[in-house]
Amino acid sequence: MKQNNRKPKSIIVSCVLYFILYTLLVILIYSAFHFLVNQKINEAFFTLDDLLEYEEDLIDENYAHLPAKRARNAAFIIFDETGKTMYASNRTIGEKVFFKDMDLISDYQSGQLFDLFSYTDEEGAIRYRVCLSTYNEDGTIPFVLDECVLDETYRVVSGTLFSDREQLSKREFDLLSGISRNNGMLEKYVYENAQGEERTLAFLSFSMSEKQYDQILQSANRLWLIGIPVVLLAIFIFAVLFLRKVKQSITPLNQTIVSYQNGKAGEIDPKAVPPEFHDMVRNFKELLCQLEKTRAEKDALYEEKQKMVVDISHDLKTPLTVIQGYAEALVQQRVPAEKQEKYLQTIAAKSQLAADLVNDLFLFAQMEHPDFPLHLTRVDFIEYVKGFFAEKYTEITEAGYFLSVDFEETSAFAMIDARLMRRCFENLVSNFLKYNPRGTTAYLSMRRTGTQIELIVADDGTGIPPEIAAHLFEPFVTGNEARTAGKGTGLGLSIAKQIVKMHSGEMTLVAAPRKPYQTAFCIQIPTVK
Numbered sequence: 001m002k003q004n005n006r007k008p009k010s011i012i013v014s015c016v017l018y019f020i021l022y023t024l025l026v027i028l029i030y031s032a033f034h035f036l037v038n039q040k041i042n043e044a045f046f047t048l049d050d051l052l053e054y055e056e057d058l059i060d061e062n063y064a065h066l067p068a069k070r071a072r073n074a075a076f077i078i079f080d081e082t083g084k085t086m087y088a089s090n091r092t093i094g095e096k097v098f099f100k101d102m103d104l105i106s107d108y109q110s111g112q113l114f115d116l117f118s119y120t121d122e123e124g125a126i127r128y129r130v131c132l133s134t135y136n137e138d139g140t141i142p143f144v145l146d147e148c149v150l151d152e153t154y155r156v157v158s159g160t161l162f163s164d165r166e167q168l169s170k171r172e173f174d175l176l177s178g179i180s181r182n183n184g185m186l187e188k189y190v191y192e193n194a195q196g197e198e199r200t201l202a203f204l205s206f207s208m209s210e211k212q213y214d215q216i217l218q219s220a221n222r223l224w225l226i227g228i229p230v231v232l233l234a235i236f237i238f239a240v241l242f243l244r245k246v247k248q249s250i251t252p253l254n255q256t257i258v259s260y261q262n263g264k265a266g267e268i269d270p271k272a273v274p275p276e277f278h279d280m281v282r283n284f285k286e287l288l289c290q291l292e293k294t295r296a297e298k299d300a301l302y303e304e305k306q307k308m309v310v311d312i313s314h315d316l317k318t319p320l321t322v323i324q325g326y327a328e329a330l331v332q333q334r335v336p337a338e339k340q341e342k343y344l345q346t347i348a349a350k351s352q353l354a355a356d357l358v359n360d361l362f363l364f365a366q367m368e369h370p371d372f373p374l375h376l377t378r379v380d381f382i383e384y385v386k387g388f389f390a391e392k393y394t395e396i397t398e399a400g401y402f403l404s405v406d407f408e409e410t411s412a413f414a415m416i417d418a419r420l421m422r423r424c425f426e427n428l429v430s431n432f433l434k435y436n437p438r439g440t441t442a443y444l445s446m447r448r449t450g451t452q453i454e455l456i457v458a459d460d461g462t463g464i465p466p467e468i469a470a471h472l473f474e475p476f477v478t479g480n481e482a483r484t485a486g487k488g489t490g491l492g493l494s495i496a497k498q499i500v501k502m503h504s505g506e507m508t509l510v511a512a513p514r515k516p517y518q519t520a521f522c523i524q525i526p527t528v529k
Contacts, residue, residue, distance in 0.1 A: 014245065022238035029234055033227030046074045048108055048187060048203040058201070059194050063087040074205040081198040097175075097186065097202045104175045105202060108189040111135060112145065116177040126152040130176060132161055256284070316357060319350035360491040363423075364475065367498045374417045374502060381414040381453050381525060382407055382446055388425050389444060396429070400438030406445040412453045414525050416503055424499040427492035428457050428521065436461030443517065451527055452505075458513055458520035472509055473497045500525070 046067075051074075052058075057065040063078075068089040075093035078086040083099030106113035115131045128150040133142045148159025155167040162168070168176065175186060189201040247254075326343045329335045335343050366372050386407060396403050432442055440461035447454055464472060475494045500507040505525040513520035 015242075018238075018242050018245065022235075022242070025238065026231060026234055029231055030227070033230070037227075047205065048076075048189060051076060051201075051203065052189070055191075058191065058199070061086070061193055074203065076201055076203045079200045079202070081200075086199065093202070093204050097204060099200070101172070101175050102188055102200055102202070104172055105186050105188045108187050108203075113187075114176050115142070127157075128152075128154070128173075130159075130161060316354055319354045319357075322350045323347050323354075357491075360495060364491050364495055364498070367495070367502065372502070375419070376415040376417055378413055378415055378528060379418065380411045381416065381527075382410065382412050384416070384418070384421070385425070385444075385446060385455060388422060392429055396433070396442065399433055401433065401436070402439070402441040404441055404443045406443075408447045410448065412448050413528050414453060414503075415528055416525070420499045420502070424496040424523075427496045431492055432457075432459055432461070448527065449524075452524045453527055455523040455525070456510075456520055457523070458510075458517040460516040460518050463518035464509070469509060473507075 051066070054066055057063070058078075063086075066087070066089070075089045077088040077093045077097055079099045079102075080086055085094060085099075088094040104114070111134050112132060113134075115133050117129045117131075119127055119129065121127050129147065130150060131142075131147040132145045134145060135142055146159070146161040148161035149157050150168065150173075151157050153167065154170065154173045156162055156165060185205045187203055189203065191199055191201070193199055326335075326347050330340065330343055386405075389403065389405065393403055429442075432440075436459055440459050443456070443458040443460075445456045445458075473493050475491055497507045500523055503525055505523065507521060507523050510517075510520035510522055
């Protein structure tokens with residue numbers, strides 16, 4: 001599989017970088033909408049402080065740069081020292097505010113402002129108290145600089161404030177109270193331009209009705225109704241892009257898995273994926289090796305089963321064919337009287353061979369099952385083996401064979417199924433008698449080795465050819481290449497080895513036995529206390 005030569009970055013580093021990038025983008029989008037909302041609210045609440053942020057433009061008299069359009073709830077006008085209008089943000093303020101009215105307007109710089117209070121005197125007449133006040137540094141305690149009292153017609157009835165006037169007009173009274181006819185607040189700011197010439201700025205802010213305020217909030221909320229889905233959409237898009245990035249980083253691993261699923265061999269270089277997946281890749285490669293090994297074992301097992309079916313068919317067909325032929329000859333009375341007994345003996349022998357094959361095959365299949373029951377008992381294994389071969393001694397010697405025994409004079413206990421272990425030894429003795437000539441000696445030796453008992457069963461007979469020795473414990477392998485020889489089922493040693501294995505032991509064929517042995521089997525069984 002072709003791999004990308006570019007070395008992937010660490011997925012953790014990528015996660016951190018993408019997280020920072022996406023977070024910044026989300027914050028940027030959120031900040032943009034937050035700025036728009038604040039801008040909309042600020043436009044509705046434009047103050048003199050907001051205008052003075054453009055103080056440099058005021059000084060340089062760059063009036064085109066002033067936010068006249070932004071000041072929707074306010075208006076301002078600028079006079080020179082002679083009272084000439086230098087700039088007006090709209091026509092309305094030029095019609096309402098005049099230079100001669102500046103002494104009736106609160107001063108932003110000095111903090112001096114006019115306070116007006118209405119009350120009723122002892123005679124029940126309406127009076128207005130006008131105070132020119134200033135506040136302390138923290139802006140909490142007022143200090144009255146001068147004051148006067150006006151009657152209901154705005155005539156000065158007492159006080160030194162406005163000593164140059166006998167009576168105020170309604171318009172002057174409105175300016176004094178800071179409330180215009182449009183319910184606004186008025187204040188002034190005096191400064192000098194770049195040439196040192198005095199300029200007076202009058203700033204008029206209109207009070208906002210509750211309805212207007214609600215409209216502004218609704219407009220701002222509409223922005224958030226747009227902004228929140230945009231932010232959520234951005235988060236979703238960033239999450240999809242990040243997920244795509246993560247998937248791309250492990251694409252080589254996924255391609256290898258898909259290739260293996262399709263039956264194709266796949267190879268992956270750990271360097272083709274981020275470092276965090278290197279252990280996963282190594283584990284995956286080990287898993288592939290195990291799967292390939294399992295597949296090979298499965299194929300071998302399948303072939304072995306197929307071979308077993310063929311062997312069973314062959315081994316059953318041979319005696320059954322003889323039985324069928326001889327039986328038909330006897331039924332059809334084609335056998336001379338003097339040969340009938342021989343035919344019957346042959347039929348009996350072949351029937352016994354077929355029965356032995358079926359019985360061995362049934363036992364072999366049973367032992368392969370993991371739930372095959374073992375009836376274990378604690379026995380002195382050395383005494384058990386001595387007793388078995390003592391029983392077999394007469395059978396072996398009368399058949400023309402010899403037996404040599406070398407056992408330790410001690411006890412060694414093991415947990416065994418006596419019936420199955422006897423079958424194991426029966427098969428070994430049967431094998432010895434079938435494949436060795438008369439006069440062959442069987443050698444038995446047994447001793448303890450650590451936590452095990454080691455039993456050697458050997459003989460000085462014909463030995464086992466190398467081509468058969470490699471597959472000796474496989475089913476249907478016999479000591480004669482001609483399967484029609486009729487010497488056995490070929491399951492004896494397979495059953496014996498399986499019995500030993502079921503007892504947590506091991507049975508092996510000694511590769512190069514010592515003289516005078518030609519064949520030697522080693523059986524190891526764990527001991528118990």
